[in-house]
Amino acid sequence: MSGMRPILDMNAFREGDSSSAAVSRRLRNVGAASVLFYREPIEMVGATGATMIARDGTRYLDFYNNVPSVGHTHPKVVEAVQRQIATLNTNTRYLVDIVDRYLDALKSQLPAHLGNVIMTCSGSEANDLALRVARAATGGTGVVVSQAAYHGNTALTTDVSPSALKAMPLPDWVVAVAPPGPAQYGQDVADGFAQAVGGAIATLKDRGHAPAALLMDSIFSSDGVFADPPGGLAKAADVMRAAGGLVIADEVQPGFGRTGSHFWGFARHGLQPDIVTMGKPMGNGFPMAAMAAQPDHLAAFCSDVGYFNTFGGNPVAAAAGLAVLEVIHQEGLMENAHEVGAALIAGLRDIGHQSAQVGDVRGAGLFIGLDLIEQDSGTADPAFTVRVIDAMRDEGVMIGAAGREGATLKIRPPLCLTRDEADRFLAAFQRALDRLAAPKN
Ligand SMILES: Cc1ncc(COP(=O)(O)O)c(C=O)c1O
Structure with missing residues (x-):
């Protein structure tokens, strides 16, 4: 797609930037598929809470990683994984109590129809x-996604990921729509987004694809x-359902309390996916993921094809997952995301009022986007974004970029972030801008 920065190209190391032995070894091992951050990649040796520790002893505040969401090396998750791996780890074709305890606990967080x-x-x-289930359940093939999804x-998932495609066009069974924001759709974002989804469905039908999913x-x-x-996605969901397709909520990023007010991002929008x-x-870093569906939809898929996943849902994953759920609740991490996230957004907006190169600041809980713009034109400034990311690294803060042009800072620290750490981040951001950016006249 023209004008689109592939997500893996943002803030990426490029061959030739560094001559370190560790980098050369990685490039020899991984070759063209290597994806390292920063012009001079960082070698990490440890982490705790919201801090990562590099080989040279530098302690970085981690504002990038949403995987160790309850905090790097959280002792309860570490202990649960250690205990279970020393007891039993096997595939899912046996009955193992902890696996069903986890599934029950996870389902208690989900809408009842996703059984x-x-x-x-x-x-x-x-x-x-999810895409295969949606296709089996609806008989459709077409999929609607957002522009830089x-x-x-x-x-299959690369085909529905415009931001992963470098030179390839989207296949004809995928149509991308602009994400739901006022700059894209004007004041009635919900209506504009729903109309865009309606238009995408019409395009799919013209191409001979009944819609399978939004x-x-x-x-x-x-x-x-x-x-x-909040609530701005519901109309679009209705449009997709009326056309016979399903609504798939990808909670890989917003799920597990990150948005502060709700456990799931879709719940913030009042959606019933x-x-x-x-x-x-x-799993706070233990590799695990899941799809939740209605029993009848899953049955439609399973009548055509078998599905088995050797490592998916193993007992150690269940132990990690249970510990994560417990920690989120026991430590009030959702509430913390809400409070500390609100303070961060307010602080970033204050800083933005003084800088001609900070544009919109938006987000929910501890998931915040901040647009960096050119001083004169007010347009997205990806080159400046890279400079800010590098300056933040010099300040001891790790942060990344997102967005169609790669000019949005993606602010996404662990949910255990303290007010003090948030303040340290704001001070570092202010110093980075003072060094790089133009003040507002
Ligand atoms: C929204 C979203 N969905 C799905 C994925 C894929 O997840 P994984 O990298 O675990 O395969 C990602 C990864 O970045 C993501 O951001």
Whole structure:
């Protein structure tokens, strides 16, 4: 897609930038598929809470990683994984109590109609399965996604991930629509987005594809973070359902309390999705993911094809997942995301009022997007964004970019972030801007 920065190209190391032995070794091992952050990649040796520790002793505040969501190396998750791996770890073709305890606990967080949960090892696998289930349940093939969506790395999920495609066009069974924001749709975002989805469905039908699904990351992370207005996705969901397709909520990014007010991003929008997929924060770093679906939809899929996942839903994953759920509740991490996230957004907006190069600041809980813009034109400034990311690294803060042009800072620290850490981040951001950016006249 023209004008689109592939998500993996943002803030990426490029061959030739560094001559370090560790980088050369990685490039020899991984070759063209290597994806390292920063011009001079960081070698990490440890982590705790919201801090990562590099080989040279530098302690970085982690504002990038939403996987260790309850905090890096959280002792309760570590202990649960250690205990279970020393007891039993096997595939899912046996009855193992902890697996069903986990599934029951997870289902208690989900809408009641999503009665079946299939565990996988990655969000990609979960979305791949979701698309196949949607196709089997509806008989349709077409899929509507957002313009800079990322939904995974399998063949099928790459096809529905415009931000993963470098030179390839989207296949004809996929239509992408702009993410739901006022700049894209004007003041009635919900209506504009619904109309765009309606238009996409019409395009699919013209191409001979009945719609199978509207697939949405309800925080639109790779599109550049579009959280508002709460409830703004419901009309679009209705349009897809009326056309015979399902609504798939990809909760890989916003799920597990990150948006502060609700456990799931879709719940913030009052949505009742037909399928929910999840991953990243689910095991706090232990690789696990899942798809939750209605029993009749899953049965339609399973009547045609068998599905088995050797590692998905293994007892160690269940132990990690249970510990994560317990920690989120016991430590009030959703509430913390709400409070500390609100303080961060307010602080960032204050800083933005003084800087001609900070544009819109938006988000929910501890998932925030901040647009960096050119001083004169007010347009997206990807080159400046890279400079800010590098300056933040010099300040000891790790942060990444998102958005169609790669000019939105993606602010996504662990949910255990303290007010003090948030303040340290704001001070570092202010210093970075003072060094790089133009003040507002
Ligand atoms: C919204 C979304 N869905 C799915 C995925 C794929 O998950 P995984 O990398 O675990 O396969 C990602 C990964 O970044 C994602 O951001």
